[in-house]
Structures are given as C-alpha cells and as structure tokens.
Amino acid sequence: MKAMLLAVAALLLVVGEGTAERILSRRTRRELASPLHLEGIRDPYGSYCQRRGGCCPGRDDMCTVPYLDTICYCDLFCNRTVADCCPDFWGHCLGVQPPFIGTCERNGNKFLTGQTYKENCNLCTCGSTGRWECEQNACMIEADMIQGVNRGRYGWRAANYSQFYGMTLDEGLRYRLGTQRPSRTILNMNEMQMNMDPQSEQIPLYFNSVEKWPGKIHEPLDQGNCAASWAFSTAAVASDRISIQSMGHMTPQLSPQNLISCDTRNQGGCAGGRIDGAWWYLRRRGVVTEECYPFSPPQQTPVEVARCMMQSRSVGRGKRQATQRCPNTYNYHNDIYQSTPPYRLSSNEKEIMKEIMDNGPVQAIMEVHEDFFIYKSGIYKHTDVSFTKPPHYRKHGTHSVRIIGRHTLSPLLCGPRQTPHFPLVLLLRQPQ
Numbered sequence: 562m563k564a565m566l567l568a569v570a571a572l573l574l575v576v577g578e579g580t581a582e583r584i585l586s587r588r589t590r591r592e593l594a595s596p597l598h599l600e601g602i603r604d605p606y607g608s609y610c611q612r613r614g615g616c617c618p619g620r621d622d623m624c625t626v627p628y629l630d631t632i633c634y635c636d637l638f639c640n641r642t643v644a645d646c647c648p649d650f651w652g653h654c655l656g657v658q659p660p661f662i663g664t665c666e667r668n669g670n671k672f673l674t675g676q677t678y679k680e681n682c683n684l685c686t687c688g689s690t691g692r693w694e695c696e697q698n699a700c701m702i703e704a705d706m707i708q709g710v711n712r713g714r715y716g717w718r719a720a721n722y723s724q725f726y727g728m729t730l731d732e733g734l735r736y737r738l739g740t741q742r743p744s745r746t747i748l749n750m751n752e753m754q755m756n757m758d759p760q761s762e763q764i765p766l767y768f769n770s771v772e773k774w775p776g777k778i779h780e781p782l783d784q785g786n787c788a789a790s791w792a793f794s795t796a797a798v799a800s801d802r803i804s805i806q807s808m809g810h811m812t813p814q815l816s817p818q819n820l821i822s823c824d825t826r827n828q829g830g831c832a833g834g835r836i837d838g839a840w841w842y843l844r845r846r847g848v849v850t851e852e853c854y855p856f857s858p859p860q861q862t863p864v865e866v867a868r869c870m871m872q873s874r875s876v877g878r879g880k881r882q883a884t885q886r887c888p889n890t891y892n893y894h895n896d897i898y899q900s901t902p903p904y905r906l907s908s909n910e911k912e913i914m915k916e917i918m919d920n921g922p923v924q925a926i927m928e929v930h931e932d933f934f935i936y937k938s939g940i941y942k943h944t945d946v947s948f949t950k951p952p953h954y955r956k957h958g959t960h961s962v963r964i965i966g967r968h969t970l971s972p973l974l975c976g977p978r979q980t981p982h983f984p985l986v987l988l989l990r991q992p993q
C-alpha cells in the first residue's frame with residue numbers, strides 16, 4: 562500500500578515537471594498572450610471554435626482561431642488557465658456556460674455579459690461580474706429635473722419632450738442651440754435712443770405680435786439637430802419685419818438654409834454662427850424664401866454644411882437678383898429679399914416691449930442652461946434644481962431667439978404657442 566502511494570506520488574511529480582517544462586519550452590506563445598478575458602468576454606456571441614470546425618482534444622498549440630487582435634484556443638488544455646480559450650469554447654466544446662459570463666437582471670429578464678440596453682442617454686452593459694455598468698452622461702431630459710421644477714415654485718412648468726429624450730446634455734448644447742456670444746461688433750453698436758418716458762408710458766400686460774399683425778408673423782421653424790439658431794432667429798425676425806414694413810405686400814418666410822449654406826464666411830453652418838454675420842449677409846446679399854430654398858436638416862454629421870445652392874448679383878441701387886433657380890422642382894419664385902441694417906436696443910425691458918409693439922418682433926441672444934430644454938410654460942428662469950449634481954449636469958450654451966410679445970402668468974394665453982421648436986417663440990418676462 563505504501564509502495565503504491567509512493568509510486569503515485571512519483572508519477573504526479575513527473576507529470577507536474579513535464580507540464581512545467583512544456584509550458585516553458587512550447588507554450589511561451591500562449592504565456593505571452595495577455596489573459597484575454599480579464600474584463601469579461603469581449604465578443605460573447607461570436608463563433609470561433611465553431612467557425613474553426615471543432616475543438617481539439619488534449620493539448621494542441623495549433624488549435625487556434627484569430628480573436629480580435631490576437632488568437633484564442635479551442636483545445637481542452639486552454640481550460641486550465643481559462644484565459645486563452647475562445648469565447649465559444651465552453652458553449653461549443655464543453656456545452657457549458659463560460660466561467661466569465663455574468664448574468665444581469667432587468668425587469669425580471671436575464672441578460673448575459675456584453676448585452677446592453679439604453680437608459681435615457683446612457684448605454685448600460687452587463688459586466689462580467691453580473692452588474693450593469695452604465696455610462697454616466699447628463700441627459701437633456703432628466704426625470705428628477707422635471708419633478709424638481711414642477712414641485713418648486715419657480716414660476717414655470719417643465720415637461721418631457723420625446724425628441725430630446727435619449728440625447729445627452731452635451732448633444733443638446735452642441736446641436737440644438739448655435740449662436741456665438743455677442744461679438745465685439747455687436748457690443749460696439751450704439752444702443753438706440755428711445756424717446757420714451759418710462760413712468761408715463763403704459764405697456765399692456767399682454768401683447769402678442771401675432772394678434773397685432775395677423776398673417777405677417779411667421780410660425781417658428783424647427784431647427785432639428787442643426788445648431789444654427791443664428792440663421793433661424795435672424796431669418797425669422799427679418800421675415801416678420803419685411804412683412805410688417807411692406808404692410809403685407811410681401812410676406813416672405815426667409816430661408817435659414819440659404820444663410821446656413823451660403824453665409825459661410827466666419828460662420829459654422831449647423832455648428833453655430835454669429836448673428837451680426839447673418840444680418841450682414843441678409844442686407845448685402847439677400848436670401849430667398851423657405852419655400853424656394855427649404856431647410857434640410859443634416860443627415861450624417863450634424864455639423865456638415867450642404868453646398869450653397871443660391872447666389873445673387875447686383876442689379877443696381879443696392880438691389881439684387883438671384884442667378885440660380887430654386888433648389889427644388891416645385892417652386893420658381895427665386896426673388897431675393899434684403900433687409901435694412903440691424904440696430905441695437907438698450908436692455909431696458911420697457912424699451913424692448915415698446916419696440917416690439919411699434920415695429921414688430923426683435924431678436925435676442927440668451928444663455929441657455931440645462932433646465933431650459935424641459936421648459937413647457939410660464940416665465941422661464943434658470944433654477945437651482947441641478948445645483949447639487951456633479952458639474953457636468955450644470956452646463957450652458959448660447960442661443961438666439963425671436964421675441965414676439967409678452968404675457969402675464971396665465972397659461973391659457975401662452976399654452977399653444979410654447980412649442981419646443983427652436984427658435985422658441987419667447988415672450989418677455991415681466992419687469993421686476
């Protein structure tokens with residue numbers, strides 16, 4: 562009995578030494594390869610051993626398949642280090658679950674390592690430890706932000722917008738705004754002097770340009786994922802002003818796309834631009850209407866700028882004429898509309914209101930914070946609902962809008978016009 566045991570021990574020793582020697586001499590390649598599955602299997606559903614045509618018994622260093630940038634093994638020997646087996650070795654060769662596959666749960670369903678789902682703007686992946694690992698982006702729509710605004714007394718209501726849902730806050734700031742901060746040119750403009758006595762001048766609590774100038778104030782266009790509020794707000798204000806000044810003889814809705822694609826000097830198209838540049842172009846070159854040169858939202862990368870499809874030439878006395886047809890097959894009215902020079906108002910709210918009541922909508926540049934994307938109704942003011950969150954939840958960008966009037970707090974009066982489209986139809990805050 563003793564002799565038997567000794568013999569077995571000796572045999573084990575021999576086998577052990579043999580293995581060590583084999584590893585040193587012939588398995589160097591396998592040893593050098595870094596453990597493939599430390600972070601879990603990276604291609605858990607790929608077929609490797611299966612594609613190879615089967616598995617190899619015992620040890621066979623040639624029994625390999627390319628795996629990502631290295632190789633993996635389909636011989637039974639790989640099972641002792643487990644680190645260099647192909648992802649489908651266990652399932653295909655052994656008929657068992659791989660030791661690295663974790664299972665995660667969600668809504669009562671089981672998911673395996675590598676499977677994903679999207680939670681709002683964040684991708685969650687089932688990790689090898691069986692836990693969901695989710696990205697930590699701030700999203701444009703955050704449920705707790707909506708609740709925070711609606712529970713607090715902020716003077717405005719928040720809501721979910723499905724077209725923003727699933728986008729990150731960074732994407733919102735990058736693709737849904739699009740006006741550069743006021744340039745030196747704008748800041749150096751003199752403010753208009755208004756002959757107005759702020760004490761005696763009566764400004765009504767409610768004023769809506771749409772009602773004073775029926776048929777001359779245009780519906781806002783949706784800029785989609787094109788950060789060109791610089792073009793949209795300028796075209797919108799210019800359209801309304803041309804309609805009002807011509808007393809309805811002309812009511813063009815000017816084409817933002819004409820500006821986006823053709824006003825390209827120092828402008829970024831759908832990646833943002835300057836309103837002073839837009840006004841310069843409207844005055845000196847002019848643009849056609851939206852029907853003639855319709856907006857085409859960028860398909861691939863939001864910052865791509867489509868080729869300019871409209872040019873104009875001077876026909877004397879500052880007037881211009883199109884030299885190209887409308888870039889579509891159904892509209893032939895390629896009249897060029899030009900604007901008068903822009904002027905700057907003071908930041909006195911009463912003066913802004915008087916200007917709107919006398920001459921029509923105005924353009925404003927505004928700082929947009931994270932909570933603006935959930936604005937529904939009421940008088941918007943930046944809130945503190947995200948103040949306790951990490952800094953990447955509290956961000957801002959610059960936007961430009963058309964202002965068409967003013968309202969009191971009654972939601973009845975502002976309800977239907979508060980569309981989430983940018984540029985927003987923004988109504989002025991009451992003076993404090």
Ligand SMILES: *[C@@H]1O[C@H](CO)[C@@H](O)[C@H](O)[C@H]1NC(C)=O
Pocket residue numbers: 637640641655660
């Ligand atoms: C492969 O390894 C696993 C875990 O180490 C073990 O349970 C299983 O018996 C091994 N299978 C073979 C065929 O060696």
Ligand SMILES: *[C@@H]1O[C@H](CO)[C@@H](O)[C@H](O)[C@H]1NC(C)=O
Pocket residue numbers: 702703704707721722723726
């Ligand atoms: C917002 O709307 C989207 C789609 O319309 C929906 O999937 C999501 O659950 C909503 N989120 C909240 C916080 O209401």
